[in-house]
Amino acid sequence: MIIKVAWRNIWRNKRRTLITAASVFFAVFFGLIMRSIQIGTFGNITDNLVSSYSGHLQIHKKGYSDEKILNNSFNSDKSLINKLKTLKHVKYVVPRLESFALASSGEQTKGCFVTGISPDEENSMTKLSEKLTSGKYLLKNDKGALIGDKLASFLKIGINDTIVLIGQGYHSVSAAGKYPVRGILHFPSPKLNSSLAYISLKEARKLYSAENKLTGIAVLLDSDKNTSSIKAEIKNIINLNEYEVRDWGEIMPELKELIQSKSVSSYVMLGLLYMIVGFGMLGTIIMMIAERKKEFGLLVSVGMKKTKLALTVFTETVFLGFTGLLAGFIVSLPIILYYSVHPIYLGGKIAEMYEKNGFEPVILFSSDTGYIIAQFIIVFIILIVASVYPVIKILNLNPVKAVRD
Amino acid sequence: MNIIETKNLHKTYKESEIEVHAVRGVDLSFEQGEFTAIVGPSGSGKTTLLNMIGGLDKPTEGEIIIDGINISTLKGSKLIDFRLRKIGFVFQAYNLIPVLTAKENVEFIMNLQKRPKKERIKRAEDLLKAVGLGDRMNARPSKLSGGQQQRVAVARALASKPMFILADEPTANLDSESTRNLLEIMETLNKEENITFIFSTHDTRVVNKARRIITIDDGKVLSDEKK
Structure with missing residues (x-):
């Protein structure tokens, strides 16, 4: 009987019920879509950057993060690499030797970031070969180079042209080498396109006179969720007096800060949205109580x-809120699920803007259950809190006064 | 045997800082099967007296004994439960639950008493037939006339098998025909089933039907006549 009476009561004032339920619906709908896009898009950006370059974790010689110079390189340790490969959740372990150099061709010269890579291992993690727009990928001990397309056009060179790299090697030895361009790469970020050059690890060591040296080992995990736990595990197996391990947030602090600041602003937005809904609900409930005070008095009078x-x-109030809450989920979930599988690729100026900031111009929805459940719980708690008001009012009701009023 | 007794009943309340003596030392008793009208002008204290007898309001002084129990000592849910089992109420403004049909409104009280569903349905149907609404059982209050709503209210008051029924100005909002119908129904129930009715009213049509008339004014009993 309680459920029957409650359900019928919420439809006594259809318009008001629909407006209240609609406010809950829109809050839930926009809240879910907003969080989904934010988590999905930033997750995608993070995944792209992590899997295309940094990895989830990197191991360096202690002090390298403060001063990224070749003198802070370390001797390649096969047993360490093998230990890392055996850790749970570790997908790829990629050794690198990185430094700066001047890239030159003809009369053009430009500073660039040279990465010595083990071509096969690098490709398995970063899928570097998929970024080739022309030419071929490097072979194991290849003597050629891969360069970003903007760097190539600045130097006015193409496939099989020669690029000269000049810089400072290990212990300040002068470094110089010439490399035929094997392939041209394109990255979503213009900054990377104009500053990256890849050569094989063997050639990099030769160029920088850094025999058997590495500046870092990148580790890609199966999921970002495991970054903290694996970081702690790696700390246990390395000599912390000799090495340091950093996660992608420490390697790319600007990205981490951007994600955090966007999350904070979205929490503020969500907070405001839910506050409005909470007060809207409360307003309806207060009106409903005021209108039915006499009725409540009489019901208590008759027993x-x-x-x-x-x-x-x-x-009644839970029904009222739940109608909007469930409608919000029913409408938004299929949209979220669809766009999590079919991302929206941006075009035109918006795409350019994304690319300029180094992000892939795509809007991806996240179907992660964590935030969906969290939103459900938040709205549910708001409904329960709003529903407490009539309960308190009724428990303090004076039937005679209620009837007389 | 008396089923209701009031002893030296007083009720004082404050209205805008002014003390109002609504009831001043009322001593009354009622027997099973009475058909009593409490009459008096507006503000004479009849509704306050009825509210106290119905356990809705507490006396400032004095006792109300119903079925041997001093109801002034009952509190909270015990008092609500006492009302549910012993007293039936009929209000001036009908006060049915608007979202329930006539039958569901009558059933509602028995539902509060946790009576079995079969019994509830049968009794609700019997009572609605008894008040002449056998063909309007599934209508909601908004689809019923004032007189019909008040008849449902009487059926609802009877549903809990109360010891007596308190009716506060039951005919105040009804036209002549509805009033006549309602009074006939209540009189029949009183005579045939020995149900006790106590009205507060200033409607002469009700007063004419009553077999006992208590006149009060300024919170005091002026006269108590039996026909």
């Missing part, structure tokens, strides 16, 4: 216990 009446009205 309905206040607790039972409070339960009926509590059920």
